[in-house]
Amino acid sequence: MTKKQTDWWATYFDSSYLLEYQPLFDLVQDRHQVARLMEVLALPSGSRILDAPCGQGRHAHLLAEAGYAVEGLDYSKPLIALAKERGTGATLKYVVGDMRTMPARWTGRFDAVVNLFTSFGFFDDPADDARTIAEFARVLKPGGTLVWHGGSRDGVMSRFLRRDWWKAADGTMIGHERSFEPLRGILTISTSWEGPSGRGEREHRIRLYTATRLAELCLDAGLLVEEAYDGFHDRPLTRRSGEMLLVARKRELPRPRRAR
Secondary structure, eight states: OOSOTTSTHHHHSSHHHHHHTGGGOOHHHHHHHHHHHHHHHOOOTTOEEEESSOTTSHHHHHHHHTTOEEEEEESOHHHHHHHHHHOOBTTEEEEEOOTTSOOGGGTTOEEEEEEOSSOOOOSSSHHHHHHHHHHHHHHEEEEEEEEEEEEBHHHHHHTOOOEEEEEOTTSOEEEEEEEEETTTTEEEEEEEEEETTEEEEEEEEEEOBOHHHHHHHHHHTTEEEEEEEETTSSSBOOTTOSEEEEEEEEOOOOOOOOOO
């Protein structure tokens, strides 16, 4: 760990995070998303997939159930502990780690890497985002696939929602207030909550990207974005898409020339 521990993402993903986003954690939706991933990846059973960051294992667990060899990596020890509670085995493993510096032994290991649920753009320095993409490329096999899913800056800003609120399953009221810095592309979300689970406030920040800029970062790392979808839907990305799903391929190694 090279960054100071005051970085918001170092402590954010805990029980409060799970309460805050509980309405979005739906098993039926997770299964639909994994079915779409399988359709996009078109990989045979037994293929190696890395889910980074994997959170509490929502997608990794289902991908392993579908017959893939899955490894999940996340910086949050609480979320990794929850993922392990759901089950592990020969085809499903979890590890605590930083996606900017993944294990050296993973070089060229995976047929696919998935980065899902707006799990990108956390770092203060945009160079760390480029570093993360480069790490995804490093651990992919030649010809391997990166699937990136998250917010689309164009779509988010075309219908910007400054504030909203909802009720968690235990009755806790949760509110979000948002602001955006156009120059840096930083979306700041201030969260407040009050209810049976107590009351509190905290904040997190995400750098939003356009599909164009992400495609450039991928190309710099040897990944070519070939498909761009409106989130998990089977329709093209548009200017008003709030989410995007990009599919990038790692360049194949050049074939050796035959000796004459």
